[in-house]
Amino acid sequence: MSLQRALLVKELGKPVELVHDHPVPLPGPGQVQVQVSVAGLNPHDQRVRDLGQYISPPTVLGNDVVGKVTKLGAGVTEFAVGDRIAYQAQFTREQSQTGLQEYAVADNIASTGIPSSISDDQAATLPSNIFAPLVAIFDTFEIPPPWAPESKSFDYNGATILIIGGGTNCGKFAVQLAKLAGIGRIVAVGGPVDELLSYGATHVLDRHGGYDSVLSRVKEAVGDDLLYACDTINPAQDQTLGLDALSNSKKGILATLLPRGSTDDARISKKEAGFVWHKVIGSSHAKPALAVDFWKRLPGYLEQGQITPLQFTAKQGLEAIHVNEVLDAYRDGKSVTRLHVHI
Numbered sequence: 001m002s003l004q005r006a007l008l009v010k011e012l013g014k015p016v017e018l019v020h021d022h023p024v025p026l027p028g029p030g031q032v033q034v035q036v037s038v039a040g041l042n043p044h045d046q047r048v049r050d051l052g053q054y055i056s057p058p059t060v061l062g063n064d065v066v067g068k069v070t071k072l073g074a075g076v077t078e079f080a081v082g083d084r085i086a087y088q089a090q091f092t093r094e095q096s097q098t099g100l101q102e103y104a105v106a107d108n109i110a111s112t113g114i115p116s117s118i119s120d121d122q123a124a125t126l127p128s129n130i131f132a133p134l135v136a137i138f139d140t141f142e143i144p145p146p147w148a149p150e151s152k153s154f155d156y157n158g159a160t161i162l163i164i165g166g167g168t169n170c171g172k173f174a175v176q177l178a179k180l181a182g183i184g185r186i187v188a189v190g191g192p193v194d195e196l197l198s199y200g201a202t203h204v205l206d207r208h209g210g211y212d213s214v215l216s217r218v219k220e221a222v223g224d225d226l227l228y229a230c231d232t233i234n235p236a237q238d239q240t241l242g243l244d245a246l247s248n249s250k251k252g253i254l255a256t257l258l259p260r261g262s263t264d265d266a267r268i269s270k271k272e273a274g275f276v277w278h279k280v281i282g283s284s285h286a287k288p289a290l291a292v293d294f295w296k297r298l299p300g301y302l303e304q305g306q307i308t309p310l311q312f313t314a315k316q317g318l319e320a321i322h323v324n325e326v327l328d329a330y331r332d333g334k335s336v337t338r339l340h341v342h343i
Contacts, residue, residue, distance in 0.1 A: 006101035009057045015324040025096035027073030036343045039099025040064035040124040046330035055093040062099030063089040064127040066120045087111035088127035110284035112295040122309035132282025133174035136255035141228045156182035165233025167191030175199040218245045227252045314340045
């Protein structure tokens with residue numbers, strides 16, 4: 001068995017550690033082996049390390065992975081050895097797919113080719129951060145994706161979407177996806193105004209001044225027309241803004257990207273037409289049909305400038321200190337620019 005270096009969570013709540021005897025995985029049917037070049041970290045990686053969210057130790061972190069194909073599994077025709085790909089690793093304790101190791105395997109259903117105009121780092125900003133809002137908009141909201149036959153009869157221009165947490169990576173991609181679909185009114189709460197407007201937002205609202213002030217700004221922008229609200233940032237106790245903003249006369253949908261948890265029912269406004277509240281599972285493996293259709297189209301969207309990668313910082317090498325520093329910053333509520341580890 002070939003062995004490799006990897007950064008491993010050995011014990012819940014403890015720093016990741018470098019090991020030199022982690023097994024090199026081989027691809028199974030519908031998989032490719034990848035020599036990892038970049039692994040991107042997200043806030044959920046901190047919750048895996050410290051709280052055991054999704055999976056428990058021992059495990060390798062990093063669900064956003066970019067690398068070069070080195071072996072093909074049985075039945076693979078989409079990729080060839082030497083191709084650069086980006087992929088979303090599966091959220092399981094099984095450690096063959098995640099990125100903080102020298103070699104990993106990727107499932108074809110969660111992988112995409114990378115155009116020559118896009119760097120490995122740019123591609124690594126995409127997988128988890130774009131797929132979660134993709135599920136919110138085109139699955140939870142039941143808005144047809146623009147490639148679906150149903151798109152021909154859907155009134156995208158007449159639709160309004162609210163994105164709470166426009167400054168998050170998921171929020172920025174949510175704006176871009178809404179624009180890609182042609183949604184007419186895209187309202188973002190929080191985030192860099194010029195950047196979000198360049199992505200397609202029609203309104204960018206100040207998130208400061210208190211709950212009532214923010215809700216007033218949202219209501220002024222959406223009136224009683226809002227059927228779709230996506231909260232990319234708030235914990236359970238603060239997810240009521242999206243509910244309060246939904247239409248009273250029409251049944252609306254709130255999609256939340258963070259766990260719903262428990263909420264004070266007294267804070268939930270009553271809606272005459274009712275509402276639906278969904279926790280989004282932003283996993284390609286949980287939504288394979290949507291994943292396959294999107295990932296095969298993404299290179300074209302990138303080449304045409306319809307999807308723009310986001311900002312990042314990069315650190316060289318499998319250094320535990322860099323990973324632990326950024327995970328500690330997420331834990332402590334500090335402002336974090338997304339970290340890419342160059343393997």
